Amino acid sequence: MLFGRSKKNPIKLADKGVVQWKYATCGYCSVGCSMEVGTNSDGLAVTTRGVGAADVNRGKLCIKGLTEAEILQAAGRGSEPLIRDDISESWQSTDWNTALDKTADEFKRIQEKYGRDTVAVVSTGQIMTEEFYTLGKLVRGVIGTNNYDGNTTLCMASAVSGYKRSFGSDGPPGCYGDFERTACLMAFGSNLPEQHPILYWRLKEALEKKKFPVIVVDPRVTMMAQMADIHLPITPGTDLVLLNSLAHVIIEEGLHDKQYIDGQCNGFEALSALIADYDPVSASKICGIDEQIIRKVARTYGNAGSAMCIWTMGINQSTHGSDGVCAINNLNLITGNIGKPGGTSLSITGQCNAMGTREWSSCSGLPGYRALENAEHREEVGKFWNIDPAFFPEKRGLAQTDIFPAIEAGKIKALWIVATNPITSMPDSGRIRKNLEKLEFCVVQDSYVDAESNQYANVYFPAGVWAEKTGCFTNTERRVNITRQVQKPFANSKPDLWIFNQLAKRWKQSEIMNFPARAEEVFDEMKQLSKGQGRMLDISGMSYDKIELARGLQWPMREGDPKGAERLYTDGRFQFPDGKARLLALAYKENNERPDNEYPFWLNSGRVVEHFHTRTKTGKVGNCNKFSPTPYMEMNPDAAESLGVEHMQYVRLVSKRGDAVVMVQLTQRVPANMVFIPFHFYNCVNRLSLGLLDPYSRQPAYKQCAVRIEYCDQQEAANINIARRNF
Ligand code: SF4
Numbered sequence: 001m002l003f004g005r006s007k008k009n010p011i012k013l014a015d016k017g018v019v020q021w022k023y024a025t026c027g028y029c030s031v032g033c034s035m036e037v038g039t040n041s042d043g044l045a046v047t048t049r050g051v052g053a054a055d056v057n058r059g060k061l062c063i064k065g066l067t068e069a070e071i072l073q074a075a076g077r078g079s080e081p082l083i084r085d086d087i088s089e090s091w092q093s094t095d096w097n098t099a100l101d102k103t104a105d106e107f108k109r110i111q112e113k114y115g116r117d118t119v120a121v122v123s124t125g126q127i128m129t130e131e132f133y134t135l136g137k138l139v140r141g142v143i144g145t146n147n148y149d150g151n152t153t154l155c156m157a158s159a160v161s162g163y164k165r166s167f168g169s170d171g172p173p174g175c176y177g178d179f180e181r182t183a184c185l186m187a188f189g190s191n192l193p194e195q196h197p198i199l200y201w202r203l204k205e206a207l208e209k210k211k212f213p214v215i216v217v218d219p220r221v222t223m224m225a226q227m228a229d230i231h232l233p234i235t236p237g238t239d240l241v242l243l244n245s246l247a248h249v250i251i252e253e254g255l256h257d258k259q260y261i262d263g264q265c266n267g268f269e270a271l272s273a274l275i276a277d278y279d280p281v282s283a284s285k286i287c288g289i290d291e292q293i294i295r296k297v298a299r300t301y302g303n304a305g306s307a308m309c310i311w312t313m314g315i316n317q318s319t320h321g322s323d324g325v326c327a328i329n330n331l332n333l334i335t336g337n338i339g340k341p342g343g344t345s346l347s348i349t350g351q352c353n354a355m356g357t358r359e360w361s362s363c364s365g366l367p368g369y370r371a372l373e374n375a376e377h378r379e380e381v382g383k384f385w386n387i388d389p390a391f392f393p394e395k396r397g398l399a400q401t402d403i404f405p406a407i408e409a410g411k412i413k414a415l416w417i418v419a420t421n422p423i424t425s426m427p428d429s430g431r432i433r434k435n436l437e438k439l440e441f442c443v444v445q446d447s448y449v450d451a452e453s454n455q456y457a458n459v460y461f462p463a464g465v466w467a468e469k470t471g472c473f474t475n476t477e478r479r480v481n482i483t484r485q486v487q488k489p490f491a492n493s494k495p496d497l498w499i500f501n502q503l504a505k506r507w508k509q510s511e512i513m514n515f516p517a518r519a520e521e522v523f524d525e526m527k528q529l530s531k532g533q534g535r536m537l538d539i540s541g542m543s544y545d546k547i548e549l550a551r552g553l554q555w556p557m558r559e560g561d562p563k564g565a566e567r568l569y570t571d572g573r574f575q576f577p578d579g580k581a582r583l584l585a586l587a588y589k590e591n592n593e594r595p596d597n598e599y600p601f602w603l604n605s606g607r608v609v610e611h612f613h614t615r616t617k618t619g620k621v622g623n624c625n626k627f628s629p630t631p632y633m634e635m636n637p638d639a640a641e642s643l644g645v646e647h648m649q650y651v652r653l654v655s656k657r658g659d660a661v662v663m664v665q666l667t668q669r670v671p672a673n674m675v676f677i678p679f680h681f682y683n684c685v686n687r688l689s690l691g692l693l694d695p696y697s698r699q700p701a702y703k704q705c706a707v708r709i710e711y712c713d714q715q716e717a718a719n720i721n722i723a724r725r726n727f
Contacts, residue, residue, distance in 0.1 A: 016046040023051070023548050025473050025481040026065045027126065027466030028612045030349035031198045032475025033057035033065055034551045037467050037486040045069040045467055045486050054551035056176065056479065062197035064612055067621045071465060072487065074620035078449035078462025079491030087437070087456055096494070096502065099459050103416075104506030106441040106458075107143060110414045120147040120403045120412045124419035125155075125351030126613075128471025128483070129360050130522035131496040132353070134515065135418065136362025138500050141385050142507045146397030147412060149364070150357040151420040152350070153400040157697035158316035159347035160358055162325020165696070166333070166345075166582055168575030169369060169536055170358055173568040174308060174344025175477040175554065179206040181342030184304035186215040186297070188239060188328065189314005189703075191222040194609040196312075196348055199476075200224070213300055217242065218314055219604060220634075220676055221669045230297060233671065235288035236602050237704040240320045240588045243327035245283035246298045247334060248275040255302030257336030264572045265333050267583035274585035286588070302335055306342035312350070313606065317703050322696035323586040333581050339569035348476050351613065355474035359537055360526060364396050368530050369537045372396055384529055386512050399698035401426075401691070407435040414441040418496070419463065421446075423453045424614040424682045427691025427700045430658045445499060447490075448616045452682050463496050464489035465617075471497070471519045472547065474555075479564075481552035482544055497522070520544055531559065536568065536575060592704040593690050595673060599655060599706035601639070602674040603688055606703075611680040618680075630721055631681040633662040635709075639672040640664065643709060650717030652710040653677075655688040659710075661717045675707065 018038035026033040034054030038047040047069050052059035081099035082091040107119050121139050123132070139148045160170045167173070179185070179202055192200035204227075207214070216228035217239065225231040234242060250256050251272060261268050280291035301307045309332060315324040329338075329345050337343030349355055360367050370377035373395050382389030398406055404426065406412045415436075426432045436442065436456035444457040447465040454460055467486035474480050489495060494502075497519060504510040516522050523544065531540045541557040541564075554564035573579040595602055610628035611618045618624040633653065635645065645651060647666045652659050653675070662677055662684065670676050677685040679702070688707055691700030 017041060018047060021049070022484050022486045024467050024483040024486060025352070025552070026061065026068065027352050027483070028064045028068065029196055030352060030354055030476045031056065031196050032352065032473060032479055032481050032552065033061055033198055034481060035061060035065060035068075037069060039486060043487055045072050051551060056475065056552060057198045060198055060201060063610055063623060063627070064618060067623050070621045071617045072467065072490065074617070076448045076450040076620060077490045078447065078460060078493055081462060081492070082449070082460040084458055087458065091460070096492075099461060100502050100506060103443050103459050104503060107414060110440060111145070114413055116144050117147050117397060118412055119143065119145045119414045119416070120398070120406070121145065121416045121418065122400050122403060122420060122422065123150045123357065123361065123363065125150060125152045125354035125357050126419050127353065127496045128469060128519060129353060129356035129474060129480070130471045130519040130526070131500065132357050132361035133367055133522055133526055134497055134500045136360065136367055137385060137513070137515070138504045140362045140366065140392060141387050141513060142504050142509050144391060146393040147403055147406070148362075148397065149400040149403065150361055151400060151422070151425065152354045152357050153697070153699060154425060155313060155316060155350040156347070156354050156358065157399070157699040158318070158321030158694055159325050159349075161322040161694075161697040162329060163347075165322065165584060166326050166329035167569065171369070171536060171568055172346050172476060172478060173338055174346040175566045176202050177566060178308050178342050178344050178346065179203050180209065182306050182308045183212050183342060184215070184301055184307040185212065186217065186301060186307070186309045187224060188217045188309065188311035188324070190310050190312040190348055191218070191224045191606060193223040195607050197609055199348065215297055215300070219602070219671070219674060230293070232289050232293065232297070235286070236604065237318050237320065237592045237701065238287040238588070239315055239318070239324045240327050240586060241278065241283050241287040242289060242294065243324065243331055244275045244278035244586070244588065245280050245287070245294050246301065247271070247327070247331055248278045249280060249295050249298035250302040250331075250334060251275065253299065253302070255299065256334040260336035260572075261334060261583070264574070264581055265583050266578070266580045267585065270585040271330060271583040274587060301331070306340060307332075307335060307337050308342060308344045308346060310346045310348050312348050314703070316347075316699055317701055319591050319692050319694055319701045319704070320588065321694040321699050321701070326584045327586055329581070330583050333583055338581070339567055339572065341567070344567070346476070353473040355476070355478065356472070359474060366392070367526070368535070381529075386514070387509065401693055401698045401700055404432055404435045407438055413439065415439050416443045416445070417453055417457075418445045419447070421451050421453045421614040421616060423456070424686065427686055427689040427702055428657045429683070429686040445496065446616070447493065451616045452614070461499050462491070462493035463499060464493050468493075469495040469497070469519070472523065475552070478554045479552040480539060480542060480547055480555060482547045484548070592692065592701060593706050595706040599708045600673065601707050601709065603653070603655065603685070603705050603707045604670070604674055604676045604703050605679040605685045605689065606676065608678045608680070611678065613680065614682065615680045631662050631678060631684045632665045634667050634670045634676040635664050636668065636670050636672040636674070637666045640666055645709065650712055650714055650721070652712040652717070653688055653707045654710055655690070655705060655707045657690060658687040660684050660687045661712055661720045663721065675709070
């Protein structure tokens with residue numbers, strides 16, 4: 001007699017007719033998983049699989065990586081360039097020359113009439129590094145506007161700023177291997193199982209080999225918090241208070257590394273003086289964490305020997321984001337936990353190539369971590385690109401979050417949006433909508449014609465997606481990994497590199513410069529520019545073949561190096577002229593919108609595992625959409641009961657900015673004074689968010705604003721939800 005599974009048919013995977021596998025790197029998140037893409041006899045990508053020999057993911061992929069081949073042929077792909085004089089008109093199909101000529105002519109007209117900086121460019125974290133470098137050369141060296149930024153300002157700018165302020169340079173100092181070497185891990189606002197699933201698996205694998213304490217700081221009981229040894233449900237926006245208090249206890253109890261501080265750090269006296277005010281009793285009143293728990297965590301971290309912090313948006317998206325990062329760095333510097341195995345400050349980045357834009361796009365400076373403010377750097381890059389260094393501005397222009405208010409003020413008249421979707425991703429989207437309507441000219445470059453921001457464009461450039469191109473991404477641990485072109489770009493879409501090169505040709509200045517056509521030639525140029533005595537971001541020892549063979553190589557990797565460096569600052573020398581890191585005394589100032597009688601709930605937002613960014617890709621993928629089809633709001637059952645709200649009822653959320661309709665999911669994951677909404681959906685959470693800016697990084701505080709909950713007509717709400725899903 002047969003029982004159980006043996007009675008059933010064995011699971012059979014559908015034969016997708018794969019005739020060839022090609023090497024690629026996942027084009028979604030910053031974990032940077034190595035994969036192979038299978039193509040059928042028509043040369044079309046039909047499936048993906050993880051690469052077993054790759055250290056990052058060791059053969060695994062998450063739901064997004066496993067279904068990634070579907071995004072190439074998905075509905076909504078842009079097939080032809082489109083054009084229209086006014087955004088109230090219908091689109092007309094056109095050819096590439098007409099679309100590119102129109103764009104160049106409009107940029108030139110507007111710059112001549114209003115000034116160079118009245119054209120702005122907002123790019124992404126999702127194109128190849130070679131494309132970022134070329135876009136930077138075009139914007140900084142040819143078009144010549146200083147109002148150029150990446151949408152990474154919405155997620156990573158505080159980490160960049162904090163690294164620069166503490167260590168003298170951007171660049172995450174640690175690596176994934178630190179999970180296996182650490183004796184204590186503290187995660188701030190980082191929900192790995194949903195945000196970075198394969199990294200979560202790496203953490204679990206490390207914990208199976210050797211148990212160490214995991215401490216999670218998050219106002220929500222996230223999946224990550226559920227696996228923690230200690231969960232600290234902190235009051236939103238008060239991480240700096242907790243971190244100062246942890247440092248207070250560590251120093252008070254003599255758990256700090258005096259030798260490391262004396263040899264490698266400046267600023268200890270000022271830091272000690274400031275944190276004297278952050279005793280656990282005082283701190284607990286602000287951050288909401290019990291004083292005994294603060295002491296216990298400080299002792300656990302201080303006594304660990306090697307301890308590490310990871311963080312994502314919970315720290316970065318705050319008015320104290322940059323200070324929060326510096327305070328994490330303070331904690332690791334005073335305990336001697338930088339540059340050693342298992343001891344690090346590792347910011348987990350968001351998009352697949354958020355690091356590539358930081359390194360090479362020239363958004364906030366010049367390529368290879370060079371600064372506009374540095375005359376030598378301007379000279380060096382000017383010479384390398386064959387242009388007059390005086391053409392470069394002497395300091396950085398507006399960040400993305402300042403570009404939109406500048407449109408409102410009439411200071412910016414034209415906008416080029418590259419592979420991002422600000423109408424959904426920016427805070428206070430009602431205001432962003434009005435800004436976009438005010439532009440004289442807007443061009444959107446995206447793989448998907450139905451990206452919502454395209455409603456405001458006069459020209460649309462259909463771009464190739466991920467595996468339709470060749471090039472590199474850099475992941476969270478500074479690992480450069482390659483994607484080989486798997487199939488031709490869809491219909492008449494073109495690789496972003498081709499679009500940048502063709503647009504550059506519309507300016508005379510480009511004739512004296514070099515704009516290589518092939519990604520590998522661009523990479524070789526970047527290698528040349530990365531060389532230099534003491535230059536940290538050195539990739540001169542890499543080549544495409546070496547990268548693929550190793551399944552990714554970490555920088556710095558200098559010419560002649562057999563492999564890249566796992567960690568930065570292993571010699572204790574930092575990127576300031578005196579070689580020492582800065583311990584920074586950071587006082588907490590309460591400056592967020594907070595719940596009050598009229599708006600009694602904190603509004604929190606974040607990711608779900610099935611979706612990425614604003615769903616331009618995952619919204620088209622069967623399984624991603626099937627498992628996470630609709631925006632919802634987590635609400636505590638006690639709060640719901642007091643308002644008479646029921647599970648799966650629609651409610652209207654109202655903030656001082658706008659309103660949004662969502663379906664209620666009752667859960668104890670959130671406290672009674674907080675609600676949570678995934679951020680991926682159009683016309684949803686960012687209609688409500690405020691997004692006050694961090695003064696250093698200009699990153700918005702998405703997670704710290706206040707809302708109230710109102711009843712709404714259920715049928716009307718269901719219609720809104722369906723319309724939003726099908727946009
Ligand atoms: Fe892709 Fe990130 Fe999933 Fe890896 S964890 S498969 S990089 S989305």
